[in-house]
Amino acid sequence: MIKTTATSCRQSLLSGRPSRSASIKLCEAKAKLQTAVCELKNRWWSKKAEDLQTYVDTNNTKALYDALKTIHGSSCIGTNEVFSFDNNALHSSPPEILKRSKEQFQQLLAGPPPLSTLQLPV
Numbered sequence: 782m783i784k785t786t787a788t789s790c791r792q793s794l795l796s797g798r799p800s801r802s803a804s805i806k807l808c809e810a811k812a813k814l815q816t817a818v819c820e821l822k823n824r825w826w827s828k829k830a831e832d833l834q835t836y837v838d839t840n841n842t843k844a845l846y847d848a849l850k851t852i853h854g855s856s857c858i859g860t861n862e863v864f865s866f867d868n869n870a871l872h873s874s875p876p877e878i879l880k881r882s883k884e885q886f887q888q889l890l891a892g893p894p895p896l897s898t899l900q901l902p903v
Contacts, residue, residue, distance in 0.1 A: 864881075
């Protein structure tokens, strides 16, 4: 209802000769609309805060993290790119990254142990 008032005031201002009273009506309608939007946002945040507090009080971690994800969005953006062993190619697809991870771990585990048991003081 407030939005239609602001829209009609704007249309009347743009359609004919702009008058001072039409301009004032538009500013008042915009102010009312902005106030209504702020009230809606405040109610939404208050409800979310109550929900989060309820989840914390009841130790409902799954619902807590789901609600936090709703507020902040998903944190997973994608996969990181990985260079090949010789740094010539950049792997970005999941199968290539998995293959490179396998190569890296095989190389790390195939070598000699970093510290011999003979070198340890007894």
